[in-house]
Structure formats: C-alpha cells, structure tokens
Amino acid sequence: MNDLNGKFRERINFPIDESITLENLDTLLEKTAFSLPFENLCTLSGDLNNLSDEYLVGKIIQRNEGGLCYDLNGILYLFLKENGLDVQLIRGSVYVPDKKGFSPTGRTHAAILLNDDGKRYLVDTGFGGNLPLRPVPMDGTEIISPSGEFRVKKEASEFGDYFLEMKLKYKDPDWKIGYAFDSREPVENINDLSEMKKIITEHPQSPFNKKPLLTRVTSDGSMVLTEHSFTHWTEAGVQKEEIDPERFKELAKEFYNIELK
Structure with missing residues (x-):
C-alpha cells in the first residue's frame, strides 16, 4: 500500500x-x-x-x-x-x-x-x-x-x-x-x-459544502481559519483576525501547509 x-x-x-x-x-x-x-x-x-x-x-x-x-x-x-x-x-x-x-x-x-x-x-x-x-x-x-x-x-x-x-x-x-x-x-x-x-x-444542510473551513489542534490550543477570519484559542484567550482572500491563502500555507492557487 x-x-x-x-x-x-x-x-x-x-x-x-x-x-x-x-x-x-x-x-x-x-x-x-x-x-x-x-x-x-x-x-x-x-x-x-x-x-x-x-x-x-x-x-x-x-x-x-x-x-x-x-x-x-x-x-x-x-x-x-x-x-x-x-x-x-x-x-x-x-x-x-x-x-x-x-x-x-x-x-x-x-x-x-x-x-x-x-x-x-x-x-x-x-x-x-x-x-x-x-x-x-x-x-x-x-x-x-x-x-x-x-x-x-x-x-x-x-x-x-x-x-x-x-x-x-x-x-x-x-x-x-x-x-x-x-x-x-x-x-x-x-x-x-x-x-x-x-x-x-x-446534503443541503451539510456544514462542510458551503464555505472553506480549516481547523488544527496546536500544542497550546486550537485554530480555525475561514474565508473571513482566523481565530486562535490559547491559555491567553481568544485572538481573532478579520482577513481578506489573499491573507486566507497566506494563513492556509503558514499554519496548515496547504498551497492554494
């Protein structure tokens, strides 16, 4: 295999x-x-x-x-x-x-x-x-x-x-x-x-077939990337950044190792 x-x-x-x-x-x-x-x-x-x-x-x-x-x-x-x-x-x-x-x-x-x-x-x-x-x-x-x-x-x-x-x-x-x-x-x-x-x-009510969602657990919390925001939960609290399409691509590459065209 x-x-x-x-x-x-x-x-x-x-x-x-x-x-x-x-x-x-x-x-x-x-x-x-x-x-x-x-x-x-x-x-x-x-x-x-x-x-x-x-x-x-x-x-x-x-x-x-x-x-x-x-x-x-x-x-x-x-x-x-x-x-x-x-x-x-x-x-x-x-x-x-x-x-x-x-x-x-x-x-x-x-x-x-x-x-x-x-x-x-x-x-x-x-x-x-x-x-x-x-x-x-x-x-x-x-x-x-x-x-x-x-x-x-x-x-x-x-x-x-x-x-x-x-x-x-x-x-x-x-x-x-x-x-x-x-x-x-x-x-x-x-x-x-x-x-x-x-x-x-x-399915019309599927939560995953409408907008991009990238999630990853980290050593100190978790992070979620959508087309409009990047949110990171840590012991220090929640950090949320509003983003545009170009920033979305940058974050996908930096934190999720995903290269988007």
Missing part, C-alpha cells in the same frame, strides 16, 4: 522503528493532530470519488492534504491496523448545540474503536478542534488532555449506544455532547464510508 506505515510516520514525524501500542498512542494522536489539518477544500470542489485505501494514501500521504473525519480517521485506521492493533471503524452523529439536536445529515461522523487487552477505547483524529488527543476508555473513565476533558457515556439513542462528552479547554465550563455513536455496527471497510462522504458533499 505504497509503504503506508513508513510514509504515515514520516508525515507526522513519528519514529520509524517504534512499535505502536496503547502506551504511546497519546504521542501518536498528538503528532497526527498537529500534522493533519481538518479541512473541507476537497468537499467544496465537489469530489465524489469513492473512498478506498489507495485514495486515502494518495490524498493524505502523497499530496499532503488534510480532510474530514472519514479521510483522517480512515487513514489512521489503516495505519493502526497495519501496525497490528485491533481496530474498527464506526459511525456517529454529531450534536449541534445551535440546533439543540443532532446533525440533519445523520450518522456522518466516522471514528475508531480500539480493543486492547479486553478493554475498549474510542479513538478520533477527525473531530476538528475537538480532538481528545488520547484514547478515551469506553467504561466512562474521564481523561484529561491538552484539549480538555473527555469521557464516553453508555446511553442508547437513535444514533447508537454511546455518547462522547467533552469539556474543551478555554471554551466549555460544563460537559457537553460531542456526538453519539454505535459500537454494534462496525464499518466493514473504507469503501463503506463513501456514502457518508456523498452525504456531506451534497
């Missing part, structure tokens, strides 16, 4: 000879989040190519792009699987606070379940600036990371049998729902996420 193992490690600057285990997944997830931006430029172009192992390697590894949840968690799933971890892809539905409900696009969030020594964990590197940066235990144990606090709650909903809940650093005073997900219906292969991609690309 075009040396996915070596090329992925090179892309995120992870040692080539270090085995991947539960113990060093924290480091791996941080490096992945810092290196692979969450962005929708491919979606805005109308790309409806089916997802496959080869497609993701080409997009993320060879062309050095970022992507949405199915791209980022898709490539991470392939990498973890190639390194011998017991992982499964799952579907979920994102909670939208402004709508006081779940996304009208349905189960269009892809994430990963990890089984290790009889215990299960949620792993996610495709949730924008809301990344746990840690495997989150499925038994309700709260974890603390540079992004904030996270926990998985077992509770039935129309979208599954669990919720991811979070308290983002510098943003949330209280716990809130990130998304609901279903652990009982794993995605069989990467291609099965293609329908999710099609919905996100074409």
Whole structure:
C-alpha cells in the first residue's frame, strides 16, 4: 500500500522503528493532530470519488492534504491496523448545540474503536478542534488532555449506544455532547464510508459544502481559519483576525501547509 506505515510516520514525524501500542498512542494522536489539518477544500470542489485505501494514501500521504473525519480517521485506521492493533471503524452523529439536536445529515461522523487487552477505547483524529488527543476508555473513565476533558457515556439513542462528552479547554465550563455513536455496527471497510462522504458533499444542510473551513489542534490550543477570519484559542484567550482572500491563502500555507492557487 505504497509503504503506508513508513510514509504515515514520516508525515507526522513519528519514529520509524517504534512499535505502536496503547502506551504511546497519546504521542501518536498528538503528532497526527498537529500534522493533519481538518479541512473541507476537497468537499467544496465537489469530489465524489469513492473512498478506498489507495485514495486515502494518495490524498493524505502523497499530496499532503488534510480532510474530514472519514479521510483522517480512515487513514489512521489503516495505519493502526497495519501496525497490528485491533481496530474498527464506526459511525456517529454529531450534536449541534445551535440546533439543540443532532446533525440533519445523520450518522456522518466516522471514528475508531480500539480493543486492547479486553478493554475498549474510542479513538478520533477527525473531530476538528475537538480532538481528545488520547484514547478515551469506553467504561466512562474521564481523561484529561491538552484539549480538555473527555469521557464516553453508555446511553442508547437513535444514533447508537454511546455518547462522547467533552469539556474543551478555554471554551466549555460544563460537559457537553460531542456526538453519539454505535459500537454494534462496525464499518466493514473504507469503501463503506463513501456514502457518508456523498452525504456531506451534497446534503443541503451539510456544514462542510458551503464555505472553506480549516481547523488544527496546536500544542497550546486550537485554530480555525475561514474565508473571513482566523481565530486562535490559547491559555491567553481568544485572538481573532478579520482577513481578506489573499491573507486566507497566506494563513492556509503558514499554519496548515496547504498551497492554494
């Protein structure tokens, strides 16, 4: 698969000879989040190519792009699987606070379940600036990371049998729902996420097919770039810069390593 193992490690600057285990997944997830931006430029172009192992390697590894949840968690799933971890892809539905409900696009969030020594964990590197940066235990144990606090709650909903809940650093005073997900219906292969991609690309209420959005977690917070503003959350507070199209291109290159024409 075009040396996915070596090329992925090179892309995120992870040692080539270090085995991947539960113990060093924290480091791996941080490096992945810092290196692979969450962005929708491919979606805005109308790309409806089916997802496959080869497609993701080409997009993320060879062309050095970022992507949405199915791209980022898709490539991470392939990498973890190639390194011998017991992982499964799952579907979920994102909670939208402004709508006081779940996304009208349905189960269009892809994430990963990890089984290790009889215990299960949620792993996610495709949730924008809301990344746990840690495997989150499925038994309700709260974890603390540079992004904030996270926990998985077992509770039935129309979208599954669990919720991811979070308290983002510098943003949330209280716990809130990130998304609901279903652990009982794993995605069989990467291609099965293609329908999710099609919905996100074409649905009239999709949040990702209208305006550019680039998000990245940093070592001290998170940053979001849109066509009109650049916002950076840190311990010092929120910094927001109003921008024009030329500045948008500069910031995309400087902070997201994306070259725009």
